[in-house]
Every structure is written in C-alpha cells, then in structure tokens.
Amino acid sequence: MMATFRALAEPNRFQIVELLRSGPRPVGDVVNRLGLRQPQVSKHLRVLSEAGIVSVRVDAQRRIYELRPAPLEELDVWIERYRRIWEANYQRLDVLLEEMKAKQKKRLRKKLLASGSDRPKQNGGAHR
Amino acid sequence: MKNTGMLKVTAPTDREIVLTRIFDAPRAMVFDAFTKPELLKRWFGPRGWSLDVCEVDLKVGGKWRFVMRGLDGTSMGMGGVYLEIAPPERLVSTESFDDHPGESVVTTVLVEERGKTTMTGTLLYQSKEIRDAVIKSGMEHGAGESYDRLAELIASNG
Numbered sequence: 001m002m003a004t005f006r007a008l009a010e011p012n013r014f015q016i017v018e019l020l021r022s023g024p025r026p027v028g029d030v031v032n033r034l035g036l037r038q039p040q041v042s043k044h045l046r047v048l049s050e051a052g053i054v055s056v057r058v059d060a061q062r063r064i065y066e067l068r069p070a071p072l073e074e075l076d077v078w079i080e081r082y083r084r085i086w087e088a089n090y091q092r093l094d095v096l097l098e099e100m101k102a103k104q105k106k107r108l109r110k111k112l113l114a115s116g117s118d119r120p121k122q123n124g125g126a127h128r
Numbered sequence: 129m130k131n132t133g134m135l136k137v138t139a140p141t142d143r144e145i146v147l148t149r150i151f152d153a154p155r156a157m158v159f160d161a162f163t164k165p166e167l168l169k170r171w172f173g174p175r176g177w178s179l180d181v182c183e184v185d186l187k188v189g190g191k192w193r194f195v196m197r198g199l200d201g202t203s204m205g206m207g208g209v210y211l212e213i214a215p216p217e218r219l220v221s222t223e224s225f226d227d228h229p230g231e232s233v234v235t236t237v238l239v240e241e242r243g244k245t246t247m248t249g250t251l252l253y254q255s256k257e258i259r260d261a262v263i264k265s266g267m268e269h270g271a272g273e274s275y276d277r278l279a280e281l282i283a284s285n286g
Contacts, residue, residue: 078263079145083137085174090135090149092171093161097153100161 007051012036013044017067020054024066142256145263147249155238155245159216162236168194177204188213192221208234216240223251230258 008014015034019025025033031041045065048054055068136148151158161167165182172179173196180203181195193207205226212220217238224231235250253259 078260079137079139082145082263083135086137086147087135088175089171089173090151093158094151096161096167096170097151097157100157100167101153104157 007047007053010044010047012040013048016041016044016048017053020065020067024064026059026062026064028062030065139259143253143259145251145253145259147247147251149247151245151247152243153245154216154243155240156216158238158245158247159219162219163215172196181205186210186213225262228258228262230254230262232258232262 008017012034016030019030019033027038027041027045030036030045031038034041036044045054045056049056049065052068054065057064057066134149136146138146138148140146161171163184163186165184168182168184169179172182172194177196177198179194180197181193183191183193185191188210190210191207192210193205195203195205197203206223207226208222208224208231210219210221211233212218219236221234222231223234230253232254233252235252237248237250239246239248251259253262
C-alpha cells in the first residue's frame, strides 16, 4: 500500500494513472495527452510498473500500458468503497420504509375509525 | 432515524459478492421497494444519480431496465430478466451493465423476524475477472468522493 501511495504521490504519475483509468494506452499517447517529454513519461511508467500499478505489453512496435487489475488485498479496499456507496443507497431505502410504515399505520387507523363509527349507526340505528 | 445496522459486504468465493443488511420493516414492504418502479425511483442508485428510467415487468421471463443519470448528464444503464419471483421472500434475476461485458445472477432473499427484515443479496458473476471489473466500475461511477479523498491524502503527504 505504501508503495502505491509513494508512486502516486508524484502529480504527473497521478495524472498518468488517471489517464489510464479510461483504458490501455501506448506511451506516445500518454506523452501527447499530458504534454510531457517521452523520457519523463517512460521513467514515471517504470515507477508505476515497479509499484505494481500498471503493466506493460508489447504490441507490434508499441509498448502499451494499462492499469493492473487490483491485487487480491486491494479487493478489500474496493469492497469497502462499494459498501459505502450501497450503504448510502440503503439509508435512503430506510427513510422510504419509515414513510411506508407511517402510511400503513394511518391507513389502518382510518379503517379502524371507519369501522368503529359505522358500527354503532348500523347496529344501533335500525332498531331504536 | 432508527439505526437498523450497517451493510455487510463479503466476497465468499471468487465469483460472488454477498450483501447483507437489516431493514426495520416487514419484508412485504421491502419486497415492494425492490420491485415497484415508483418506490425504486426513491432510493435506488449511487448518491447524486437519479433513476430516470425504471421499467419492471415483474413476471418470470419478464425484463427489467434501469437508466441512472448523474448530475453531469452521464448515464448508466443496466437491466436483466427475472428468473424467480416469490413475494415477499425471494427474487432472482440476471443483471448486466450496458457498458460492461458479463452478466451476473442476483438472488435476493428476505427473512422477517419480529417486524425486521434481513436482506441477503448474492451477486454471482461468470468469472472473477468480471466480478472485479464490475466492482471497480461501480466505484468509478459512484466513488468520486473517495477518490478525491485519496488525492487529498497524497497531496498532504507529498
């Protein structure tokens, strides 16, 4: 984790990772997009690669860099974020359910009141 | 608001994600909230996203389709087919995202005890790679917030 933070602490490297989030890219593409010099980009990519953040494959003459799928221990980090997003989601559902319960209670009370006020009239009114 | 217990998320096998949470309501209500569009629109989706399209054909073989829209206009579509419908306790459907390969099978089981409902949602993916890709893409859509925090942390360390 520390290696990851250190690798990302350099603003240009952070930018490279941001760029690669949209998909694999050849080095030249990264150079053009970020307006950095090629040796600089290559150096940053080497650091990122050593930290296990990006991987490289050679396609014809080009070296293509991409973000590596998160190693196993990092899945926990992703899961924690996923959990937070869905927890926020379910908290909205909590609010909705409270509302639904309140409505149902109201409906039941109305029904009870209605049957309560009907009965004396029907039962009492006819014979007296 | 009553605290009904936080969401638990686990990855018990390489191809699964399991979500568990308790809701302070009878399961018939929870089942409705999961299957009725007018209710789904009130809660479903990451913060800041609205559920613009919510179509539910609640029968076995029937389709469901959601499209969420973010504040910046980005949209994210998902959908699937219902495989099993047993209100108020069990719902099984397929689920896939428009911009991602791979389909998962989502099984939602609702167990009620003393007026509270325990929901267990199991997402079963075709492969570990697809599962990991879906989790990550979900993050990218919904977790701008936490990514910003990471950037801050890095800035303060550097």
